[in-house]
Amino acid sequence: MAYKPPTQSLTGQIFDVFVLLVLTVGALYIPLYMGLAGAAKTPQPIANPTWEALGQNATEQQQWAALGITDPAAANDIITARFDYSFSWIALIVMAVFVIGYFVMVVRLSDREYREVIEERFGPKR
Amino acid sequence: MANVTSTAAPERLQLLRVLGPAHVWALGVGIVLVGEYMGWNFSVGKGGMIAGLVACWVAGLLYTCVAMIDSEVTSTVAAAGGQYAQAKHIVGPLMAFNVGLFLVMAYTMLEAANAITVGFLLDTVAGMLGHSGLNQKPFIILAVMFLAWLNYRGVLATLTFNLVITAIAFVSIIVLFLSVQFGGSAVPLDFSAITSDPLPYGWVGIVAALHFGLWYYLGIEGTCQAAEEVRSPARSLPYGTMAGIMTLLIAATLTWYVCSGLVPWEYLGQAGTPLFDAARVTGSTGLMMLLFVGTTFATLASANGCINDASRAWFSMGRDRYLPSWFGAVHPTYRTPYRSIVFLVPIALIFALGAPLDQVVTFSILSGLLGYTFMTFNMVMFRKKWPLDTIKRGYVHPFHPIPALLLLILCATAYVAVFLGYGTQLIAMMCFYIIASLWFHFWRYRFVKRGDQFTMPWPRPNGY
Numbered sequence: 001m002a003y004k005p006p007t008q009s010l011t012g013q014i015f016d017v018f019v020l021l022v023l024t025v026g027a028l029y030i031p032l033y034m035g036l037a038g039a040a041k042t043p044q045p046i047a048n049p050t051w052e053a054l055g056q057n058a059t060e061q062q063q064w065a066a067l068g069i070t071d072p073a074a075a076n077d078i079i080t081a082r083f084d085y086s087f088s089w090i091a092l093i094v095m096a097v098f099v100i101g102y103f104v105m106v107v108r109l110s111d112r113e114y115r116e117v118i119e120e121r122f123g124p125k126r
Numbered sequence: 127m128a129n130v131t132s133t134a135a136p137e138r139l140q141l142l143r144v145l146g147p148a149h150v151w152a153l154g155v156g157i158v159l160v161g162e163y164m165g166w167n168f169s170v171g172k173g174g175m176i177a178g179l180v181a182c183w184v185a186g187l188l189y190t191c192v193a194m195i196d197s198e199v200t201s202t203v204a205a206a207g208g209q210y211a212q213a214k215h216i217v218g219p220l221m222a223f224n225v226g227l228f229l230v231m232a233y234t235m236l237e238a239a240n241a242i243t244v245g246f247l248l249d250t251v252a253g254m255l256g257h258s259g260l261n262q263k264p265f266i267i268l269a270v271m272f273l274a275w276l277n278y279r280g281v282l283a284t285l286t287f288n289l290v291i292t293a294i295a296f297v298s299i300i301v302l303f304l305s306v307q308f309g310g311s312a313v314p315l316d317f318s319a320i321t322s323d324p325l326p327y328g329w330v331g332i333v334a335a336l337h338f339g340l341w342y343y344l345g346i347e348g349t350c351q352a353a354e355e356v357r358s359p360a361r362s363l364p365y366g367t368m369a370g371i372m373t374l375l376i377a378a379t380l381t382w383y384v385c386s387g388l389v390p391w392e393y394l395g396q397a398g399t400p401l402f403d404a405a406r407v408t409g410s411t412g413l414m415m416l417l418f419v420g421t422t423f424a425t426l427a428s429a430n431g432c433i434n435d436a437s438r439a440w441f442s443m444g445r446d447r448y449l450p451s452w453f454g455a456v457h458p459t460y461r462t463p464y465r466s467i468v469f470l471v472p473i474a475l476i477f478a479l480g481a482p483l484d485q486v487v488t489f490s491i492l493s494g495l496l497g498y499t500f501m502t503f504n505m506v507m508f509r510k511k512w513p514l515d516t517i518k519r520g521y522v523h524p525f526h527p528i529p530a531l532l533l534l535i536l537c538a539t540a541y542v543a544v545f546l547g548y549g550t551q552l553i554a555m556m557c558f559y560i561i562a563s564l565w566f567h568f569w570r571y572r573f574v575k576r577g578d579q580f581t582m583p584w585p586r587p588n589g590y
Contacts, residue, residue, distance in 0.1 A: 002133065002575075002576070003577075005447065005572060005573045005575055006572065006573065008447075008450065008573050012450075013451070016450050016570065017449070017469075018564070021473070022560060023565070024473060025476065025563065027554055027555075027557055028554060028555070029481065031550065031554045032481050032482075036550060041171070041544075043549065050447065055322070055323065057316070057318055057322075058271070059313065059314060059316040059318070060316060060318075060319075062313045063316070063390050063393075063407050064390060066171065066312070066313055066407040066408075066409060067393060067403060067406060067407060068254075069393075075227060078392055078393055078396060079392040081173075081329075081392075081396070083334065083546070084547075085327060085330050085334060085546050085547065087545070087549070091545075092542070095541070095549065095552060095553065097257050098556045098560075099541055099556060102556055102560055103499065103500075105560070105563065106220055106221055106272075106563055109220045109563070109567045110218030110219060110220040110221040110222075111217075111218055112218075113219045114217065114219070114220045114590070115590060117218070117219065117577065117579045118580065118587065119576075120577035121580040122229055122590075125590065
């Protein structure tokens with residue numbers, strides 16, 4: 001006996017779309033909007049910057065000038081900004097657990113659904 | 127060949143089969159070529175010049191594995207939705223739902239990134255012409271709306287348009303490279319940072335750079351999204367995809383060479399339009415105009431392909447009731463998934479108008495990365511459930527399972543790369559997919575017709 005899914009009302013369909021929209025904006029956009037996510041790159045400007053002190057040779061100075069930046073002070077933040085790659089191993093392990101756990105969960109639940117699909121398409125397992 | 131109408135509604139409208147290998151190439155390269163025009167350079171920011179180049183080649187290896195695997199599975203599961211249809215037949219509905227979301231999110235975020243770049247480019251040019259402070263938002267909205275309209279009107283016109291503007295954008299990179307090589311730049315190439323500051327972050331910078339190294343090629347797997355609209359998918363899809371990856375490897379290396387030589391790496395690492403900036407440094411008005419056109423065309427071609435691919439994935443999920451079935455409609459005149467096209471416009475606009483470029487790019491990369499991880503075990507399961515002698519494949523990739531294993535190792539490295547500097551976004555994205563998966567399994571799946579999820583004329587899978 002083939003599974004007969006219930007018919008979803010228009011209101012139900014709209015509600016489901018709304019849930020996905022809220023999930024997308026809530027999980028992805030709101031953290032960005034609130035400044036909770038993003039790059040950990042911070043400038044470490046030096047005092048009294050000169051091109052030489054910022055490690056820029058003559059050719060690089062020409063390149064900066066062609067890009068519209070002739071004052072080393074204006075390039076100070078750009079040149080000295082660095083990512084902070086220090087991290088805790090626990091945080092890395094948590095991330096690994098998240099990613100691996102997610103795939104394990106999805107594959108296991110999918111397999112349960114897949115068996116129903118195969119049984120309905122090909123009949124009960126012999 | 128998948129014929130979705132055979133089981134449910136024979137009178138249902140189908141997508142038109144009008145595309146050839148050149149369109150497949152244009153769809154793949156058109157989406158991706160923008161990766162040379164913006165975004166890849168953040169890899170230089172994360173690790174320095176050498177790390178940027180290593181990331182370019184390692185990512186090229188990752189995508190070669192992706193193209194090999196994808197060509198085999200897609201040439202056999204030739205149905206709209208690409209990897210989504212593969213997941214449905216090989217792993218199961220929940221995996222398919224997730225893969226559909228990966229595709230939609232990766233392409234919609236890429237579309238948003240393209241729109242941001244168009245606005246940024248116009249602002250830069252306006253500033254150079256003495257009109258600084260241009261309001262970018264109207265141009266962002268206009269770009270997204272125009273391309274959505276083009277997609278609404280029909281796939282052939284859309285991808286023919288892509289073919290032309292992609293070719294122009296690719297030629298622009300070649301012309302810039304040749305001009306610089308033959309003395310067309312007022313400022314010489316300078317690679318002294320390679321010796322004076324080779325690895326500003328040490329070896330960890332090389333790993334970190336892989337994050338944005340993916341951007342050189344991200345989306346090439348989109349070639350199989352239009353499988354149901356290709357005249358001869360078993361031949362056209364592998365041919366178009368492989369030609370696309372070769373094109374991109376050449377373009378990526380040339381791009382790194384020109385930009386790293388002409389733009390100081392610290393500036394390059396945070397630039398919005400690196401190739402256009404390289405053209406600015408040459409001092410040549412002709413090159414500046416050419417790269418302005420190239421950047422504009424590359425972003426438009428990419429956004430255009432993204433709308434095409436994201437809407438096909440959304441449409442496929444609607445047609446299968448993984449999403450409300452209202453999205454599974456085909457336009458009676460234009461034969462396009464018009465409701466899906468229109469629905470995704472505001473989502474792209476939310477991120478294009480309200481999020482920074484590197485973070486939008488990261489969301490796109492993360493969704494792509496999850497999709498590549500799926501491909502590794504999908505390939506192994508495909509060969510296990512249907513060994514080579516059980517079903518006819520359009521293309522059989524060599525050295526199985528080495529490409530799948532290599533891809534898994536590179537994906538794991540890429541997760542660590544994203545974690546370095548963008549760990550919070552990685553966690554946010556995983557939370558999104560975990561909650562969405564639970565929602566689908568415990569609520570949405572009840573509306574799905576079980577037997578209709580398997581439409582390929584294949585025998586029963588081994589072990590089931």
